[in-house]
Amino acid sequence: MATWEGVPSTIFQVLLQGQFLTGFLLYLGATSGQIGFVIALTTLVNVAQIGVAFLIQRLPSRKWALVTFVSIHRVLWAATGLVPFLFPRPFWVSAFIILYALAFIANTAGAVLWSSVIGDLVPPRVRGRYFGIRNTLLNALGSLVVYGGGVVLDRYPGAQGFLILYIVVWIFSTANIIVFFFYPDVPFEKSEERKFVPMFKKPLHDGLFMKSTLFLSLWLLLQNVTVPLYSYVMLQLLHINYQTLSLLNVAQTVFMMASFYFWGNLNARYSNKRLLFWTLPIIAVSSLLWGLLSVLPLFPVLFAAHIVFGVGVGGFNQLAFNFIIGDTPKKERPMYMAMYAALTGLASFIGPVIGGKVYEWIDGWPHGFQVYGMQLIVGGLMIALIALLGRRILKDV
Known part of the structure:
Protein backbone atom coordinates (compact mmCIF):
# COMPACT_ATOMS: atom_id res chain seq x y z
CA MET A 1 0.00 0.00 0.00
CA ALA A 2 2.86 2.38 0.77
CA THR A 3 4.30 1.71 -2.68
CA TRP A 4 0.95 2.20 -4.45
CA GLU A 5 0.34 5.39 -2.48
CA GLY A 6 3.58 6.72 -3.90
CA VAL A 7 2.30 6.54 -7.49
CA PRO A 8 -0.25 9.41 -7.46
CA SER A 9 1.93 11.23 -4.92
CA THR A 10 4.90 11.16 -7.29
CA ILE A 11 2.87 12.32 -10.28
CA PHE A 12 1.38 15.42 -8.70
CA GLN A 13 4.46 16.36 -6.67
CA VAL A 14 6.79 16.15 -9.67
CA LEU A 15 4.52 18.57 -11.57
CA LEU A 16 4.58 21.05 -8.67
CA GLN A 17 8.30 20.99 -7.88
CA GLY A 18 11.66 21.73 -9.47
CA GLN A 19 11.59 23.25 -12.94
CA PHE A 20 7.77 23.45 -12.93
CA LEU A 21 7.69 25.38 -9.65
CA THR A 22 10.38 27.75 -10.93
CA GLY A 23 8.62 28.16 -14.27
CA PHE A 24 5.25 28.86 -12.68
CA LEU A 25 6.77 31.42 -10.32
CA LEU A 26 8.50 33.14 -13.25
CA TYR A 27 5.12 33.16 -15.04
CA LEU A 28 3.57 34.78 -11.95
CA GLY A 29 6.31 37.44 -12.00
CA ALA A 30 8.58 36.29 -9.14
CA THR A 31 12.20 37.44 -8.76
CA SER A 32 15.12 35.09 -8.06
CA GLY A 33 14.99 36.14 -4.39
CA GLN A 34 11.28 35.27 -4.16
CA ILE A 35 11.90 31.95 -5.93
CA GLY A 36 14.65 31.11 -3.42
CA PHE A 37 12.33 32.02 -0.55
CA VAL A 38 9.49 29.83 -1.86
CA ILE A 39 11.83 26.86 -2.37
CA ALA A 40 13.16 27.35 1.15
CA LEU A 41 9.71 27.58 2.80
CA THR A 42 9.14 23.83 2.58
CA THR A 43 12.08 23.22 4.89
CA LEU A 44 11.60 26.14 7.31
CA VAL A 45 8.24 24.80 8.51
CA ASN A 46 9.97 21.55 9.50
CA VAL A 47 10.93 23.30 12.73
CA ALA A 48 7.32 22.77 13.84
CA GLN A 49 7.83 19.00 13.68
CA ILE A 50 9.25 19.14 17.22
CA GLY A 51 5.84 20.17 18.58
CA VAL A 52 4.07 17.64 16.35
CA ALA A 53 6.33 14.81 17.60
CA PHE A 54 5.17 15.54 21.14
CA LEU A 55 1.48 15.91 20.27
CA ILE A 56 1.20 12.66 18.31
CA GLN A 57 2.07 10.77 21.50
CA ARG A 58 -1.46 11.61 22.65
CA LEU A 59 -3.18 10.25 19.56
CA PRO A 60 -5.20 7.04 19.91
CA SER A 61 -4.57 6.42 16.18
CA ARG A 62 -1.97 7.87 13.82
CA LYS A 63 -3.83 6.85 10.67
CA TRP A 64 -6.70 9.33 10.69
CA ALA A 65 -4.49 12.21 11.78
CA LEU A 66 -2.22 11.28 8.86
CA VAL A 67 -5.17 11.25 6.42
CA THR A 68 -6.36 14.65 7.71
CA PHE A 69 -3.05 16.50 7.39
CA VAL A 70 -2.17 14.86 4.08
CA SER A 71 -5.54 15.94 2.68
CA ILE A 72 -5.07 19.56 3.80
CA HIS A 73 -1.59 19.64 2.28
CA ARG A 74 -2.66 18.17 -1.06
CA VAL A 75 -5.69 20.48 -1.44
CA LEU A 76 -3.86 23.70 -0.53
CA TRP A 77 -0.83 22.89 -2.71
CA ALA A 78 -3.02 22.09 -5.70
CA ALA A 79 -4.96 25.30 -5.04
CA THR A 80 -1.87 27.37 -5.95
CA GLY A 81 -2.91 26.77 -9.55
CA LEU A 82 -6.05 28.84 -8.96
CA VAL A 83 -4.05 31.99 -8.11
CA PRO A 84 -4.26 33.57 -11.61
CA PHE A 85 -8.05 33.02 -11.62
CA LEU A 86 -8.78 34.35 -8.14
CA PHE A 87 -6.43 37.32 -7.63
CA PRO A 88 -5.36 40.44 -9.54
CA ARG A 89 -1.93 40.16 -11.20
CA PRO A 90 -0.08 42.37 -8.63
CA PHE A 91 -1.04 39.88 -5.88
CA TRP A 92 -0.20 36.65 -7.71
CA VAL A 93 3.18 35.98 -6.07
CA SER A 94 1.97 36.94 -2.58
CA ALA A 95 -1.13 34.75 -2.87
CA PHE A 96 0.96 31.83 -4.10
CA ILE A 97 3.38 32.18 -1.17
CA ILE A 98 0.52 32.22 1.38
CA LEU A 99 -1.18 29.11 -0.02
CA TYR A 100 2.16 27.35 -0.42
CA ALA A 101 3.18 28.16 3.17
CA LEU A 102 -0.13 26.94 4.60
CA ALA A 103 0.13 23.72 2.59
CA PHE A 104 3.55 22.92 3.97
CA ILE A 105 2.62 23.80 7.52
CA ALA A 106 0.04 21.01 7.24
CA ASN A 107 2.65 18.81 5.59
CA THR A 108 4.88 19.24 8.64
CA ALA A 109 2.46 17.18 10.71
CA GLY A 110 1.85 14.76 7.86
CA ALA A 111 5.57 14.14 7.39
CA VAL A 112 6.13 13.25 11.06
CA LEU A 113 3.15 10.91 11.05
CA TRP A 114 4.10 9.22 7.77
CA SER A 115 7.73 8.71 8.80
CA SER A 116 6.57 7.27 12.14
CA VAL A 117 4.09 4.91 10.47
CA ILE A 118 6.43 3.74 7.70
CA GLY A 119 9.24 3.21 10.22
CA ASP A 120 7.00 0.78 12.14
CA LEU A 121 5.53 -0.76 9.00
CA VAL A 122 8.77 -1.82 7.25
CA PRO A 123 10.88 -4.39 9.17
CA PRO A 124 14.47 -3.25 9.85
CA ARG A 125 16.05 -6.26 8.11
CA VAL A 126 14.53 -5.33 4.72
CA ARG A 127 14.31 -1.55 5.17
CA GLY A 128 17.32 -0.56 3.05
CA ARG A 129 16.37 -2.86 0.18
CA TYR A 130 12.66 -2.01 0.35
CA PHE A 131 13.22 1.72 0.10
CA GLY A 132 15.76 1.13 -2.66
CA ILE A 133 13.12 -0.72 -4.71
CA ARG A 134 10.32 1.74 -3.83
CA ASN A 135 12.44 4.75 -4.69
CA THR A 136 13.57 3.17 -7.95
CA LEU A 137 10.01 2.48 -9.10
CA LEU A 138 8.69 5.91 -8.12
CA ASN A 139 11.62 7.78 -9.63
CA ALA A 140 11.20 5.87 -12.89
CA LEU A 141 7.63 7.11 -12.93
CA GLY A 142 8.81 10.60 -11.97
CA SER A 143 11.19 10.65 -14.95
CA LEU A 144 8.34 10.02 -17.36
CA VAL A 145 6.22 12.70 -15.70
CA VAL A 146 9.07 15.26 -15.77
CA TYR A 147 9.61 14.71 -19.48
CA GLY A 148 5.89 14.75 -20.26
CA GLY A 149 5.40 17.97 -18.30
CA GLY A 150 8.31 19.59 -20.16
CA VAL A 151 6.81 18.63 -23.52
CA VAL A 152 3.44 20.11 -22.49
CA LEU A 153 4.95 23.45 -21.42
CA ASP A 154 7.02 23.74 -24.61
CA ARG A 155 4.02 22.93 -26.80
CA TYR A 156 1.60 25.11 -24.82
CA PRO A 157 3.70 27.91 -23.31
CA GLY A 158 2.42 30.18 -20.54
CA ALA A 159 -1.05 29.99 -19.02
CA GLN A 160 -2.41 27.16 -21.17
CA GLY A 161 0.44 24.79 -20.37
CA PHE A 162 0.24 25.40 -16.63
CA LEU A 163 -3.54 24.95 -16.74
CA ILE A 164 -3.06 21.49 -18.26
CA LEU A 165 -0.47 20.56 -15.61
CA TYR A 166 -2.71 21.70 -12.76
CA ILE A 167 -5.66 19.69 -14.08
CA VAL A 168 -3.44 16.59 -13.88
CA VAL A 169 -2.28 17.72 -10.41
CA TRP A 170 -5.85 17.94 -9.11
CA ILE A 171 -6.70 14.46 -10.43
CA PHE A 172 -3.72 12.73 -8.83
CA SER A 173 -3.67 14.69 -5.58
CA THR A 174 -7.29 13.56 -5.07
CA ALA A 175 -6.31 9.97 -5.89
CA ASN A 176 -3.43 10.20 -3.43
CA ILE A 177 -5.76 11.25 -0.61
CA ILE A 178 -8.08 8.33 -1.38
CA VAL A 179 -5.25 5.75 -1.27
CA PHE A 180 -4.21 6.94 2.21
CA PHE A 181 -7.57 5.68 3.50
CA PHE A 182 -6.31 2.14 2.84
CA TYR A 183 -3.10 2.50 4.90
CA PRO A 184 -2.94 0.05 7.83
CA ASP A 185 -3.30 1.52 11.31
CA VAL A 186 -0.15 -0.04 12.75
CA PRO A 187 0.34 -0.17 16.56
CA PHE A 188 2.16 2.83 18.00
CA GLU A 189 4.90 2.22 20.58
CA LYS A 190 4.89 5.54 22.46
CA SER A 191 7.63 7.33 24.34
CA GLU A 192 8.03 6.62 28.04
CA GLU A 193 8.19 10.39 28.62
CA ARG A 194 4.89 12.20 29.05
CA LYS A 195 6.14 15.78 29.34
CA PHE A 196 7.51 17.89 26.50
CA VAL A 197 10.86 19.02 27.97
CA PRO A 198 12.17 15.55 28.96
CA MET A 199 11.05 14.18 25.59
CA PHE A 200 12.71 17.12 23.79
CA LYS A 201 15.98 16.51 25.66
CA LYS A 202 16.26 12.83 24.62
CA PRO A 203 17.88 13.50 21.19
CA LEU A 204 19.79 16.50 22.56
CA HIS A 205 21.57 14.24 25.04
CA ASP A 206 22.49 11.74 22.30
CA GLY A 207 25.94 13.09 21.38
CA LEU A 208 26.54 10.92 18.30
CA PHE A 209 23.12 11.72 16.85
CA MET A 210 23.46 15.48 17.44
CA LYS A 211 26.98 15.71 15.97
CA SER A 212 25.87 13.87 12.85
CA THR A 213 22.69 15.95 12.54
CA LEU A 214 24.48 19.29 12.96
CA PHE A 215 27.10 18.28 10.41
CA LEU A 216 24.46 17.20 7.88
CA SER A 217 22.58 20.46 8.52
CA LEU A 218 25.68 22.48 7.65
CA TRP A 219 26.17 20.34 4.56
CA LEU A 220 22.58 20.91 3.40
CA LEU A 221 22.92 24.66 3.97
CA LEU A 222 25.84 24.71 1.52
CA GLN A 223 24.18 22.36 -0.96
CA ASN A 224 20.97 24.38 -1.01
CA VAL A 225 22.67 27.68 -1.77
CA THR A 226 22.91 26.53 -5.39
CA VAL A 227 21.10 23.24 -6.14
CA PRO A 228 17.45 24.43 -5.77
CA LEU A 229 18.27 27.37 -8.08
CA TYR A 230 19.70 25.26 -10.92
CA SER A 231 16.37 25.55 -12.73
CA TYR A 232 16.49 29.34 -12.38
CA VAL A 233 20.01 29.44 -13.87
CA MET A 234 19.04 27.21 -16.79
CA LEU A 235 15.69 28.85 -17.56
CA GLN A 236 16.56 32.49 -16.94
CA LEU A 237 20.31 32.76 -17.62
CA LEU A 238 20.99 29.96 -20.13
CA HIS A 239 17.53 30.15 -21.80
CA ILE A 240 17.14 26.38 -21.98
CA ASN A 241 13.67 25.19 -22.96
CA TYR A 242 11.49 23.02 -20.71
CA GLN A 243 11.90 19.88 -22.81
CA THR A 244 15.70 20.00 -22.63
CA LEU A 245 15.52 20.82 -18.93
CA SER A 246 13.25 17.81 -18.49
CA LEU A 247 15.80 15.58 -20.25
CA LEU A 248 18.50 16.80 -17.86
CA ASN A 249 16.28 15.97 -14.90
CA VAL A 250 15.37 12.60 -16.41
CA ALA A 251 19.08 11.76 -16.77
CA GLN A 252 19.61 12.76 -13.15
CA THR A 253 16.67 10.64 -12.02
CA VAL A 254 17.70 7.56 -14.06
CA PHE A 255 21.13 7.54 -12.42
CA MET A 256 19.53 8.26 -9.06
CA MET A 257 17.36 5.17 -9.54
CA ALA A 258 20.35 3.03 -10.45
CA SER A 259 22.11 4.31 -7.35
CA PHE A 260 19.19 3.36 -5.06
CA TYR A 261 19.79 -0.33 -5.76
CA PHE A 262 23.55 0.15 -5.44
CA TRP A 263 23.33 2.06 -2.12
CA GLY A 264 20.63 -0.31 -0.83
CA ASN A 265 22.87 -3.35 -1.33
CA LEU A 266 25.87 -1.59 0.22
CA ASN A 267 23.66 -0.70 3.18
CA ALA A 268 23.35 -4.42 3.94
CA ARG A 269 27.15 -4.50 4.52
CA TYR A 270 28.04 -1.02 5.79
CA SER A 271 26.50 1.38 8.29
CA ASN A 272 24.23 4.28 7.32
CA LYS A 273 26.77 6.83 8.60
CA ARG A 274 29.73 5.41 6.70
CA LEU A 275 27.78 5.31 3.43
CA LEU A 276 26.47 8.83 4.06
CA PHE A 277 30.08 10.00 4.17
CA TRP A 278 30.81 8.32 0.83
CA THR A 279 27.98 10.25 -0.85
CA LEU A 280 29.40 13.67 0.09
CA PRO A 281 32.40 13.84 -2.29
CA ILE A 282 30.13 12.77 -5.16
CA ILE A 283 27.75 15.68 -4.49
CA ALA A 284 30.70 18.09 -4.19
CA VAL A 285 32.12 16.96 -7.55
CA SER A 286 28.72 17.49 -9.21
CA SER A 287 28.85 21.14 -8.14
CA LEU A 288 32.45 21.60 -9.31
CA LEU A 289 31.61 20.13 -12.74
CA TRP A 290 29.67 23.30 -13.57
CA GLY A 291 33.03 25.07 -13.84
CA LEU A 292 33.74 23.08 -17.02
CA LEU A 293 31.23 25.33 -18.78
CA SER A 294 34.14 27.77 -19.16
CA VAL A 295 35.95 25.40 -21.54
CA LEU A 296 33.50 22.71 -22.75
CA PRO A 297 30.15 22.71 -24.61
CA LEU A 298 27.03 23.46 -22.58
CA PHE A 299 24.96 20.28 -22.72
CA PRO A 300 27.65 17.61 -22.10
CA VAL A 301 28.70 19.51 -18.95
CA LEU A 302 25.13 19.92 -17.70
CA PHE A 303 24.33 16.26 -18.32
CA ALA A 304 27.50 15.17 -16.50
CA ALA A 305 26.74 17.46 -13.52
CA HIS A 306 23.14 16.20 -13.27
CA ILE A 307 24.15 12.54 -13.56
CA VAL A 308 26.82 12.77 -10.85
CA PHE A 309 24.46 14.72 -8.61
CA THR A 344 18.22 20.30 8.62
CA GLY A 345 15.06 22.19 7.66
CA LEU A 346 16.33 25.44 9.15
CA ALA A 347 19.65 25.01 7.34
CA SER A 348 17.91 24.10 4.08
CA PHE A 349 15.77 27.23 4.43
CA ILE A 350 18.76 29.53 4.86
CA GLY A 351 20.57 28.07 1.84
CA PRO A 352 18.11 28.96 -0.98
CA VAL A 353 17.35 32.35 0.60
CA ILE A 354 21.07 33.19 0.49
CA GLY A 355 21.36 31.78 -3.02
CA GLY A 356 18.37 33.71 -4.34
CA LYS A 357 19.66 36.98 -2.87
CA VAL A 358 23.16 36.40 -4.25
CA TYR A 359 21.77 35.89 -7.75
CA GLU A 360 19.99 39.24 -7.37
CA TRP A 361 23.21 40.93 -6.18
CA ILE A 362 25.37 39.56 -9.01
CA ASP A 363 22.90 40.57 -11.71
CA GLY A 364 25.08 42.54 -14.14
CA TRP A 365 28.29 40.68 -13.25
CA PRO A 366 30.07 38.68 -16.01
CA HIS A 367 27.73 36.08 -17.47
CA GLY A 368 30.08 33.19 -16.72
CA PHE A 369 30.22 33.99 -13.02
CA GLN A 370 26.42 34.21 -12.83
CA VAL A 371 26.10 30.78 -14.47
CA TYR A 372 28.78 28.72 -12.68
CA GLY A 373 30.66 30.93 -10.21
CA MET A 374 28.44 30.08 -7.26
CA GLN A 375 28.70 26.35 -7.97
CA LEU A 376 32.51 26.50 -7.94
CA ILE A 377 32.60 28.39 -4.65
CA VAL A 378 30.09 26.06 -2.97
CA GLY A 379 31.82 22.94 -4.35
CA GLY A 380 35.12 24.13 -2.90
CA LEU A 381 33.52 24.77 0.49
CA MET A 382 31.98 21.29 0.40
CA ILE A 383 35.40 19.68 -0.15
CA ALA A 384 36.81 21.69 2.75
CA LEU A 385 33.93 20.61 5.00
CA ILE A 386 34.45 16.95 4.11
CA ALA A 387 38.17 17.19 4.88
CA LEU A 388 37.81 19.11 8.13
CA LEU A 389 34.75 17.49 9.75
CA GLY A 390 33.16 14.78 7.61
CA ARG A 391 35.41 11.81 8.29
CA ARG A 392 35.63 12.60 12.01
CA ILE A 393 31.86 12.89 12.55
CA LEU A 394 30.43 10.29 10.17
CA LYS A 395 32.56 7.46 11.45
CA ASP A 396 31.51 4.08 12.77
CA VAL A 397 31.66 3.57 16.52
Missing part, protein backbone atom coordinates in the same frame (compact mmCIF):
# COMPACT_ATOMS: atom_id res chain seq x y z
CA GLY A 310 21.77 12.07 -9.11
CA VAL A 311 24.10 9.29 -7.93
CA GLY A 312 25.24 11.29 -4.89
CA VAL A 313 21.94 12.78 -3.73
CA GLY A 314 20.08 9.49 -4.30
CA GLY A 315 22.36 7.81 -1.80
CA PHE A 316 22.32 10.79 0.56
CA ASN A 317 18.53 11.00 0.79
CA GLN A 318 18.01 7.28 1.15
CA LEU A 319 20.75 6.82 3.76
CA ALA A 320 19.79 9.93 5.75
CA PHE A 321 16.22 8.57 5.99
CA ASN A 322 17.52 5.14 7.05
CA PHE A 323 19.78 6.87 9.59
CA ILE A 324 16.92 8.64 11.39
CA ILE A 325 14.52 5.69 11.38
CA GLY A 326 17.09 2.95 11.88
CA ASP A 327 19.83 4.37 14.10
CA THR A 328 17.49 5.90 16.68
CA PRO A 329 15.51 4.43 19.64
CA LYS A 330 12.13 3.17 18.46
CA LYS A 331 10.08 4.66 21.31
CA GLU A 332 11.70 8.08 20.92
CA ARG A 333 11.85 7.99 17.12
CA PRO A 334 9.23 10.72 16.44
CA MET A 335 11.20 13.28 18.48
CA TYR A 336 14.49 12.19 16.94
CA MET A 337 12.99 12.54 13.46
CA ALA A 338 11.54 15.91 14.39
CA MET A 339 14.86 17.17 15.73
CA TYR A 340 16.63 16.05 12.55
CA ALA A 341 13.94 17.64 10.36
CA ALA A 342 13.98 20.89 12.35
CA LEU A 343 17.75 21.39 12.23
